[in-house]
Amino acid sequence: MTATLYGFCAAVLVGLGLFGLIVHPQPLRKILAFNLIGGGVFLLFGAVARRGAAAGFGGDPVPQALVITGLVVAFAATALAVALLLRLTGAARQAGLRSDG
């Protein structure tokens, strides 16, 4: 029951993130929205893991381990995206406005 509830939560989160990803013009907001989608997908994994509780564990440890690696990789991807974005705006500023670097 708890798993189903949070499964619904995950479904709505993915929808919200998708909406933000399409609608927002600023790249940083797109990165945030993408992370929201990621959170929803991880939560879906969590719901599935909770349903798979067996062998004396509160949840299936395999999806849980996948989510842990996923969280760290999602962070790395976010950091890469932010670095790209900052470099891009830096280059745009130097090209467009007068350079005061």
Next chain:
Amino acid sequence: MSFDIGLTLLVLAVAAWTIAARETFVAVVGFVAYGLLLAFVWVRLAAPDVALTEAALGSGLTGGLLIGASSRLRRSQSPAAEEAPGVVLKAAAAVLSILVSAGLAAIVLLLPDPAPTLAPQAAASIAATGLGNPVTAVLMAYRAIDTLLEIVVLLLALVGIWSLAPDRDWGRRLDRRGSTDPVSVLTFVAQLLVPVGIIVGIHIFWVGSVAPGGEFQGATILATMWTLASMAGLVSAAAVTRRWLRLVLTIGPAVFLAIGLAGFALAGAFLAYPKSHAKLMILVIEIPVTLSIAATLALLVAGPPERARQ
């Protein structure tokens, strides 16, 4: 149950507001709160290991990264780049998002009832390794190859970030949030927190073999402490060309790979551990891996080397 319903509504409200907020900074603060609430959700879903990871990453490094980025972008944002999408596009996006959500919700409802589970196999790998924490057993034994590849992915992301540095800045010291801040309270808090944080990080890493915790959580805390120390100007940033830095970054995957290859000789398969020494070998892998992950995460936050901004 009502607690869970309230928590769900809270998570959704914060997420909606992260999307709807007009200012980027507000959205970033909302996203940090969202990470905190997700840690709650993971506790409720009986996934304490994930809750630890989410708490360490979501309320620490991710928040710092995004706040830094939003404050730098605000100074250099050209208003022309912000054309709002039309009503038609918004409506289409809303319809698409609702369809996707409905589809996922239907999938959640239609999940097979005796839920398929890999827990018995994971339990078997616990027995084989002598570890007490099923998630660590999965990460280090049952699906060790995923973990190895993930660490390589982290390094690749770092290489990607470093490759963004202009040629003239390569080899300079990383411009961390320098010690230009004269407010000495910052130095004080960093001096107190960093040692405590290192102890907590090592503790979380160490209990990972028997209780929730492990190398990712511990490494994230260590990386946050490093970032905090450099934000306060306690440690000076290293140039990315330094040999010791490269060594710390690569020693984890190198040891992991070496022991994995040794598995062919010792136990007959890649990443297989000999039965008698499984726990010891996992520990031998985990220590350098933790150091490497911590260094990689901290450098990911630091970004590409660039000139000091004066």
Next chain:
Amino acid sequence: MSLVLNVLSVLAVCAGAFFFLAGTVGLLRFPDPLCRLHALTKADNIGLGLVVIGLLFRAASPLTALKHVGVWLLVLLAGATVTQLIAHIARPSGPRA
């Protein structure tokens, strides 16, 4: 004996919850940022402290108790320093000497 401990625990947790209520009300109702900072520190330090004390009456092991106290001390440290840092920004002229 355990009844007394339970009662003490309930009292302390209730008092802590009250301080969180007070802090939140202050955060919402007080007129300017520095007043709100004041409300915030009350909630931080006393509310959490009382909750921790309440839970200490029920602590299963010394390590758990130590962790609870550690959590409180860390939050005290963070609250004391961060509010000061933030107050520097909230008041553009900086602190009065």
Next chain:
Amino acid sequence: MADFLFAAAGFVLAMVALGLVRVLRGPSEVDRIMAAQLVGTGGIAALLLLAEATGSPAAVDVALILALLAAFVSVAFVTASSRSEVDGT
């Protein structure tokens, strides 16, 4: 007793939700960051209560991490904004 602790956790979490309104309304960035700090503290208290109510000791570790990192985001905010002052507008 567990029910009481559960209810207390829910109450503190509700206070956190109200505090989020301040993050929403602002008006200044300082208000937002401060409210985020309160959200963190309330979250820590709720987690400790939840850990005791449901008997999951790992939640105490989660609270410990949150307490350790409570200062981090605010420090990042302060350094970022003092940097933007140094850089000039």
